[in-house]
Amino acid sequence: MTIRIDEEKVFRLIEERHPRGIVVNAPGGLQAQTRALTEKIREKYGVSCLLVGDSCFGICDTVDEEVEKLDADMALHIGHNAAVSMVGDYTYLIDATDDVSFDGVIEKAIPQLRSMKYERIGLVTFSQHLHELKPARMKFEAAGFQVFLGKRNNLLLESQVFGCDFSTAYPIRNEVEARRKRAILSVYKAMDAKVFGVITGLKEGQKMLGRTNWIVKRLEMHGRRGVQLAMRDITPERLAPLRDVDAFIQTACPRISIDGFTFDRPVLSIPQADALVSLLEGREIGEFLQRPKWIELTVGLIPRRK
Ligand code: SF4
Numbered sequence: 248m249t250i251r252i253d254e255e256k257v258f259r260l261i262e263e264r265h266p267r268g269i270v271v272n273a274p275g276g277l278q279a280q281t282r283a284l285t286e287k288i289r290e291k292y293g294v295s296c297l298l299v300g301d302s303c304f305g306i307c308d309t310v311d312e313e314v315e316k317l318d319a320d321m322a323l324h325i326g327h328n329a330a331v332s333m334v335g336d337y338t339y340l341i342d343a344t345d346d347v348s349f350d351g352v353i354e355k356a357i358p359q360l361r362s363m364k365y366e367r368i369g370l371v372t373f374s375q376h377l378h379e380l381k382p383a384r385m386k387f388e389a390a391g392f393q394v395f396l397g398k399r400n401n402l403l404l405e406s407q408v409f410g411c412d413f414s415t416a417y418p419i420r421n422e423v424e425a426r427r428k429r430a431i432l433s434v435y436k437a438m439d440a441k442v443f444g445v446i447t448g449l450k451e452g453q454k455m456l457g458r459t460n461w462i463v464k465r466l467e468m469h470g471r472r473g474v475q476l477a478m479r480d481i482t483p484e485r486l487a488p489l490r491d492v493d494a495f496i497q498t499a500c501p502r503i504s505i506d507g508f509t510f511d512r513p514v515l516s517i518p519q520a521d522a523l524v525s526l527l528e529g530r531e532i533g534e535f536l537q538r539p540k541w542i543e544l545t546v547g548l549i550p551r552r553k
Pocket of ligand 1: 411
């Protein structure tokens with residue numbers, strides 16, 4: 248497996264924009280290749296190029312704010328390809344692609360899907376594998392399946408999903424339903440909570456102080472107490488000492504709430520918190536996961552609520 252960063256785009260940008268300093272960040276799995284790229288940039292152009300070593304989980308997690316702090320004038324965010332090419336004031340998105348082949352998986356999947364009597368299937372993927380969609384589609388079609396891809400939108404490319412935005416997959420994917428059920432269950436569990444920890448994410452695209460203030464006010468209007476917190480990484484260990492808190496709401500990544508971590512209390516994302524407020528106000532829970540998409544706020548495609 249080899250991951251390839253789109254260096255040609257990086258070099259083109261540098262030649263067009265002549266930056267005096269560049270700040271770069273990338274997910275953990277791409278740190279080694281990104282470091283090699285920063286060295287190449289320094290050698291080729293004599294430009295200062297600084298790799299930020301903090302965790303980096305998604306397109307919400309850029310280093311746009313570090314640019315001025317570090318006396319640079321351009322940022323590169325590696326590996327979270329999307330339909331937009333820039334985020335914030337300084338940050339260019341640089342694609343990375345993974346050459347892992349899906350042939351073996353497809354060969355195994357075909358007999359299993361047939362044995363389960365599936366005839367129509369949907370394909371979705373994360374950024375690094377987008378180029379595999381068409382070959383995968385052709386293989387499934389050659390095996391007699393009807394194949395559906397998700398429609399591109401203003402943020403996601405065709406059949407692309409982020410952990411927090413799988414809107415391209417809504418029409419085609421059962422997994423969406425499973426996530427929706429998990430998300431709803433947590434909202435109902437949080438209805439019994441008296442004290443809420445309302446956490447503002449400290450990562451760049453995750454700071455939503457306006458939203459946390461709004462949520463705290465709504466909770467208090469309905470007899471709950473809201474404790475305002477701020478955190479860079481939200482994990483069970485970080486929340487464990489806060490024993491007097493019955494449930495949490497966080498403005499960081501919705502995946503924290505819906506996938507992955509095993510929290511001992513409900514930890515709601517912003518869309519789930521909106522659903523909770525609806526219930527507290529006697530309204531329907533609604534299609535909260537399909538409302539103005541979270542990540543579109545963070546990359547500035549729709550205005551933030553103050
Ligand atoms: S908010 Fe979205 S883009 Fe950001 S880390 Fe979470 S899943 Fe990834």
